[in-house]
Amino acid sequence: MSQTRLQHALTTLKEQGYKHTKKREVMLDYLVRRNRYVTAKEVHHFMNQSFPGVSYDTIYRNLHDFAALNLLEETDLNGEMKFRFHCCLEPGEHHHHHFICTVCGKTKELDLCPMDFFEEQLPGCVIEGHRFEILGRCEDCQ
Structure with a gap:
């Protein structure tokens, strides 16, 4: 791959x-x-x-x-x-977000997208893009 x-x-x-x-x-x-x-x-x-x-x-x-x-x-x-x-370059790869370790930079995919909630809260608006990251320490860096 x-x-x-x-x-x-x-x-x-x-x-x-x-x-x-x-x-x-x-x-x-x-x-x-x-x-x-x-x-x-x-x-x-x-x-x-x-x-x-x-x-x-x-x-x-x-x-x-x-x-x-x-x-x-x-x-x-x-x-x-x-x-x-970039982790979503190939056909069939799904939209997702990341947990990012602030120490080592390791990432973990998050399948849930919070934009579903925000789209409901913004009727009549057009969302052109978004970015969602959770920052913290991974299990190796705690």
Whole structure:
């Protein structure tokens, strides 16, 4: 499944006019395999092992480009942007939200969407989007 997600991301980059580079491929593969929220610093540290001297700005810019293409989800935890590979990219995957560990960034899917309740409370309004996250400490970080 992770190879499918990686291939989908690389295809999306190409379709949107981005050049396929080994750095982008390695960065996306890292994000797919981590399957949790990570900081740009974590990605930079990882990338610097394979590509010594890669600039932090390059990593950060690519993360934001990937998020703009809807390949990554972003969240602000404790005043720092964190990124994770988007988990609803493949057909058949369902809409869901996340519990996010504020220590390690691990996520757990929540199948319940609170928007059902809010839609009932906002007659006549059109909701164009929403974001719902529960923050706390996972069982490993308590």
